[in-house]
Amino acid sequence: MDRMNNLCISEQLHQEISLVQRQQMSALCSTWLRPTNTGCIYEDKSPGTCEWIWNSPEFVQWASSSPVPTRLLCIHGVSGCGKSMLTRSTVKGMREKKYQVLYFSFSRTDGDRKTLDSLARSLLCDLLVETSDEGVLSIVTELKSRNLITTGDVLEALLKSVKSVTGPIYCMIDGVDECDDEKNDQDQGLLKCILNLTKFPNGHVALVGRPYALQTAITLTPLVIEMNPSVVKSDIEMFIHDQLEKSPIPRAHGLKDDAVRTLCEKSDGMFLWVKFAMEDLHGAITPYHVKDRLRNIPRGLQNMYRAFFLKLLERLDDMQLKLAKSILTTAIASCRPLTIVELQYPYALGVGPIANLEHHRFLQPEKLICQVCGGLVNITDGILRISHVSVKEFLTRSDEHWLSDADRGLRYFQIDMRAAHLSLGTACLDYLTARLFDLNLADSDTLVAVETRYPFLQYSSRHAMSHLVQSGPPSTATLDKLDGLLESESFLVLVEYLTMLQVDDLFSLDADMRTLLLWKDTSDCEGGPSLSKLLSILKQELDRRMNRFGKDDMRTLRVQYAWDSFKDEIPDAHNRDSIVTFREGPKDSAKVATHIRKLINGHDKLSLAAQLDMTFILRTHLRLMKGLKEPLKILFEFILSSARKMPVSALLIIGDFYRRLDKLDDALKVYRAALAKVNGMEGPDKFMVLRRTGSILIDQGEYTRAEESWRMTGEGQQKAAGRDHRESLQSMY
Template identity: 25%
Template sequence: MSQVPSNPITSSMDFGKIFGAALEAYRKQTKKDIASHPLATQLQSCDSPSAILAILRAQLQAFDQSQSADERLTKWLDPTVNVLYAFSATLGEGAGLAFPPAKMIFAGIGVLLQAVKDVRASQNALVDLFGRIEYFFKRLERYIDVRPTVAMTDIIVKIMVEVISILGMVTKEIRQGRTMRYLKKLIGRKDVEDALQRLDQLTQEEARMASVEALTITRGIDERVRSVENKVGSVTKDVKENGVAIQQVVNKVSDLNRNELRKELRKWVAPPDPSVNYNTASGAHHEGTAEWCTKGNTLANWKASGSLLWIHGKPGAGKSILSSAIIRDIKPMSNAGPAFLAYFYFDFKDKAKQDIRALLSSLLVQLSDQSDIFCDALYSLYSAHRQGSERPTDESLSQCLKYVLTSAGPVPIYFILDALDECPYGSGLPSPRETLLDLVDELVKLRLPTLRLCVTSRPEFDIRTALKPLATQQVSLHDESGQTQDIKNYIADVVRSDRRMKRWRDEEKDMVIEKLAEKADGMFRWVYCQLEVLRHCFPANVRRTLDELPKSLDETYERILKEINNANREHSYRLLQCLTVASRPLRVEELAELLAIELDAGGIPKLNVDLRWEDQEEAVLSACSSLVTVIIDDGSRVVQFSHFSVKEFLTSPRLACCTEEVSRFHIPIEASHMILAQACLGVLLFPDGHSEDSVKKAPLARYAAEFWVGHAQVGNVEMGIKDAMDYLFDMDKSYFRAIVLHYQSREHRRNMPRSVPKLLESGGCYSASGIRSTSLITE
């Protein structure tokens, strides 16, 4: 083996020893001495990145001149070579490849490319592998203009040694005929997986050290400034007092800067806010509910040992309320410091809370708010994406979270994930739910003693198949005696406190409590619906109503639909349709406005202000009974289905197969998009004689302008609203002129949406393949 050159730059560790060990490991893996390999000799004479690229590109002949392979690998090679060469030149005082690890990495890449013989079997694996180690090379850019310290150089060398080791391992695998199509199969081998994890940890350590060194430099400047001030001062006491004052200012500035950083990071990853769901669930919490869980052995054991706790139950079993109780139980520990807590609620009502990106971004931001170390880790990811000018991928967010978990030290980290079943299943390959289950699997298999993961869901087949083997502890709410007692306590409290029910005799009250508790079958939601019916009963009718109780939630919802007044059925159905497919949660006034749209007005939908209800909330709740509810969200009254099971039932084939009396309420998705698209156009196509200002004041105007196109593009909806679209793009109509004139005025010109000039240029036409957006009222 050739002699390893010494390097004066790395003085805090035995450079020759550690680098020599790396080259020996490479030799054992590949049976080749990389230091004396012909490629290394060729590279030694290279005096520019282009010369290195020419040598490495020559190795792409192994791909039989595959154009796609050349393009994909060159896309990675070009920036990597440029950065690594410039970094080597920085450390080698401008001498190009004077820094030995850089030359060995280039040689290792070249040998790996030579080893590839089968394009189809190896190309994807190599591209994925290079993508995995790309983050390290991006980090080197910061040292091209600013020379790294000795300590930073030491850790960078360690990282380079790990890269050389990984290149050797993969080269060995390919030479032994173990070609892999995807990186997942490649890193399934323990040695490669362990090396990649060490690389990730070292890179994150370098990023953290860089942040610390930057802070140290800043503080050094502060110290020198204070030293000068001390020399200028004539009184020692005054100097000390000034020094304390300055330090206090520095600390305040540092805190302010970090708070601003956290705001910037939150803005960059843009997580949804799970506290809305937490507050809603907490508000529905009945005193004493879930104490069997929070004070029981199962939760105590989970807190002590960590891993995965899976809580599952039927629809309406109160899983979200139980999650909120667990969160509330852990919060004091988190606030006091000996624990970190992050939680997330998947939500069928909110598309922003239904995928892995929403979960990852929320967890990272919550942890970042609780610890400077976590904040620094997220900032490293931010820096690696051009100071936040690029969006992070789901994979990069996942890797950042895993790093955070592995670097947290001995402090326990609690993750509470509620209603995983409300994440969509079946759309996409893999579906959003499958991706989430994969993430849970990966987190559990990290086997971190500090991680305590709690997931609640229905016991659906795909979830049960994924979580049952992983869960160290499970709770089935259906079989839990504490849950049964909670339901009975809830019923008793409602019956004894409700204004109508407390007039009953004790006999009727006791009868209701016992009967409902007996038939609840673990479902709070079922009990709630029966109590809503019973509270309107006369005492004489209580026994008969109890004898006719529906057996399931489906039967309960059928009964509610049957009881909707005939005069209200058409309006009720329209509101339920629009609530089902709305692109975002609708406010009370927006949903009520749908009742003022005439959809059969000569083929063109029409907004009739005379049909508006004076009491908008009454319009919504009287039409939809107990199927919907109104909550306060960010100061607005928002309408939502009262439970996930309501929307599921209305769109299910089960309802379509019911009797004609209730099957008419079955909601087909495409037809519902048609209704909402028509309603939106009815608002935009306000009648001649109305001012542009009047339509901007219409409650549904903002939603209509922003989302009508999305509804129109579903299935064949576009063909059904063609006449209305022709009207919308007719520039001779007063409604269109009013909107254009609005944006031609000086005070609004700079906020003119791009669609306005485009419509003017095109003569107001649109294409069937892509309807032009008309966000004309959204400023």
Template identity: 25%
Template sequence: MYSSDKLDKIRTWLSPSDPSTNLHKARRQRYQGTGQWFLESHEYAKWKKERNSFLWLNGIPGCGKTVLSSSVVADLEQSVSSLSLLYFYFDFNDATKQSTDDALRSLIDQLYNQRTELQKEVDALFSSCKNGRRQPESASLFKTFRSLLQQAGETWIVLDALDECHKRNDGLTGGLLPWIRGLRDASLNVHLLVTSRPEQDIRSSIESWSQVGEVISLQNGRTSNDINAYIKAQTAEMSRWEDRPDIREKIESELSQKANGMFRWVSCQIDVLRECLAPKSVFRELNNLPPTLDATYARILQNIRPEHMDCAKRLLQFLAYSERPLRIEEAVDALAVDPDCQPRFDPRNRMPDAEEVARYCSSLVVLVRQEDHRSGTMIVEIQLAHFSVQEYLVSARVHESMAADLEKTNAKAEIVRVCLSYLIDNASRDTLQETEGTPLANFAAQYWSTYAVDVELSRKEVLSEVDEYFSSEVAFQFGHDLCDTDNQWGRQDEIQRWGPGRRHAPTALYFASFVGLFHSVQMLLDKGADIDAESGPYGNALQAASSRGHREVVQLLLDKGANINAQGGYYRNALQAASFRGHREVVQLLLDKGADINAQGGYYSNALQAASYGGDREVVQLLLDKGADVNAQGGDYGNALQAASHEGHREIVQLLLDNGADVNAQGGLFGNALQAASYGGDREVVQLLLDKGADVNAQGGLFGNALQAASSWGHREIIQLLLDNGADVNAWGGV
């Protein structure tokens, strides 16, 4: 049995999103009996029974695909082993549910927690990622999940809303559609059901390899009975027309005839009809039913009451461009901010009934209740009601009443103004313990700069609130402490190695350089900011900008006189920071401006070792071409070859050897490259080093020799390879 601490550590490392929140939301939207036609169909029965089966349910926006997929999950929960059921919902509302990696992390987590006999596979991935100090690459997630499925046996997988996934067709294994095809082509006993709109890329991919009967369109009248039943049930709940069957029949008839297979369209019309208090208003609405979802959303915006318009705009700006759903208390405080008044935020301006915030936008938003697994409490989120709503709001088709306010740059500028106004006015509450009384503070601190980057790129100017925030030491420190940007966007293992107590407090210039606020950097420099001030874990503004690859900011700092070879921070200098991260343009710029290519210091000692560890072959080649010493000693890995070998970067190992790297050079944590590679677990790198003359019994380093390094993690293939090449099974050494 695994301890709860181990399970928690793996989950924290994987950081899987929780698909059950989408499942519960969809189930609450499901009307009893709908979808039964599919659950009782021949196609579904065949899918559940046949080995290695596949189904694609596709349909127009709003036809009920997600609700139908939730019915499938509910049926499988009753008819198959819960240990063999996996599901995931891609979600436009949540940035943590929009990529193939997000899906893989969640599915792997489900298997890890459901099947104890499969945990060793995930543990091996964890150990190969330096015991969780780095995140797995996409290829590793693909490989691990396939291996888990091979061991798991018969498995049912439901993936909803493929069209809400980004990079669906990115390379052979780097995208969703190639991965789905790979699952189908593999010799696995997997029953895979997916849903989506019939987008061209999805259709062309699936139809190129699917078989007859595996593609089901929901646009051919299959859902008509479900929609009619839903309409009848909703009309029956309009109690004011209990004695007017003619009105009920008229509503049912008109909606049924014009639904065109869209549950979403029907739902929006019913919301409007519920507000009709007299027969004339009912008939007026029925005579003017909007023909499409776009027209429906335009009518909703047009009908917002004038006194509600400002709040509706603010709410839709946040929801249309937010990285995650807003908690209801966050939304309430966002509406209470007025950047043009003093004070800009007054708690007395909060709505007395938080849940009434949804009334500003009618059918465009929904309130979603779910349990916070960390605290065990119930939280309420406000979200856009449907993917089609988000698409409409950010399109050029949006109604003129909100077109200017919802334009991308304008909307993001307003979000920045609201967030910073909130932080500035609440900065006097300078202890994090008091942020329970300022629920928007964490969102504001974490995301304002992301929006501000887009605004500055578009407008070529600094918002007055950004200037004020950076000018206020109290406000800036309050916001920075809340989001801790270096931990949020840096490598956690870097921050841990750098350690508390060795960091200088971040300056506004450092922060602006790190996040890429070009015009803010320019403004701060013009105001006299110390360009080389020691600041943050990356030492100074130039190293911070270099670590993030902000070429224009790096250029600006250099033009303004930043010391290109300034020492300090985790990487010791800007070139090493850019080299580690693989920012080729920044590396080239720094070299062109005179950066010392062989400058020593820091965890990786020099730029070549940092680049070799980071894994960008082109940066390694660039450094070698510019005269980097291939055998320079120093740092935790001793030399570049050992760093690349430890990380399993085969092409870089070959490149370094071709450029004269000493295969048996001693030094560093692992003593030599072969021991580092044996510990890292890449068999091909170990073979390459042996072929190039690595001493299989070389002594030194943490584990004494390569065989003990491989044995420490149970890398059986490498152990056998070393023994086959003469490793001394009785050799002593190590700590």
């Protein structure tokens, strides 16, 4: 009996250990896939709305668990008709009913949610979480182990995973019109992926978006739902009743009945229109004003925007108008959504000197923003976003629209994207140039404290160049500002700060500087930054730090890194004096190996400072080595075994070293470890790994795989920098 009990206990323990191991591997794979966060999809809706979908014959057939001939559902409608809310509500309802549902929403204003690659990764991760299927985990684990992973590989893994799962899988994909990839071609892009999914008996896909993005898909399935006014009529009525119950409009004088009748009649099935109409009614101060506004309320979303902006012009004083324009411009042009604190700096820098910045900070930020912008923006968890992509589309229309009789009076609010980028880029430069930042960069734990002390530092240092290169050819004034930053006391401190901030994408700093110099050459204006000027500044600082700290000190090596990044661009730079040098020899190699092992040992995760130290030491030392000394060989094996906590830049340096010694298999192994860390990202580090991988594969005769590597580089460069950028053009040849 005891033996039987022990066997049972042992078996139970084995199962528990296996479960924990599966959960750990699943979590690791989910993190590696870098999925888009869909944890916020369960947004509140008005009671009773979105329920009609469950009785729609098209949806009922699509959602059937029995084998059905057609498993593609298309849901389309105009802007503001409630497509996204319907999708989120349906996903929530299906999950509550224990359907296996995958969800993704494209977004034109979120760089992580615009591509087929982001869709594939998110759906595959969703499938891993929703099903807990051993087959799916095995497929994803195998995918993770590959040398080179393309979007095609992720899509193939997704298809295999769906096929391997028992029971139907339902995918709901919202915002198809906001996807950057091809949407209407059966033989490529998004639609090809969707059609492949629906070939499986258990693969059900619903596409949701504006009609033009679903033109081809609609012809391929009888399951089509158009969210026209008659379909959403009951939802619109419930939504209006719900909004009126929360409003101060009284029932007396039949006001609420009039409001329901008028809003239902004029809404044309657009929830977004109703939101703006309700905001307008809330501004009425008497029953007469309510009735007057109901009589004059415009039809159509475009006309509603026109009326909304006209009222802003009438209601706001000059200072408030300037604030509203600044907020909208910044929110639309920013590289990422800004916090309310960050948002105040572009405005403050535009109205006064940096010495008086605190005098131009908002007294009651959220209240003030809502007062001047109303429903045009949303604030969630302290982050401001444009409320709907149609607001951006309205404000950034071309000149001919603003010259029409209907819009000429609103032209104050027109947003020219080049001018917007120039305004934001200039604000970033002013912030970075006009103050001396007291940064303690010895400890990465201080980064949070630094960003609390200087709230606009992270954004301005990281995105100033991006804004400037999108602002058109530079003017003399802009070039002078750049010169001022280059020559300021803050410049080298900012370079060190950015290096720490982007330790896993160090090559983007080099790429940004080269892009900036190319942009400068698009202007006929004299002056501005140049490589020779940059190298002169670095040389002076390098001399100063060598004399003060010594050649082996990390403060010296950080400047050495910057020098190494650019000196090859200047023919005589190698002959200049005062360049840090290292001896080659086993003692030096042993010293480097010992130092780096100390950095790694005892830490589950390396601090940013330690990652930087490792990168700089390896780069400075290995560039002079002509052979693989035994201490370094042992060190590299140790680093590869701990690759998950290594910076990508350090792995690249080691891979390059192996490649220089013609140890191609070893180099490929290191690049594989580096690529695993940057998959799902689009940036210079990833493109460099892909290029190096392609070159090695050519040398090894793997031409098909090499072509795929270079193709991925070209496509990624085009998405990141545009088709006409030098790096994009070079990657095509």
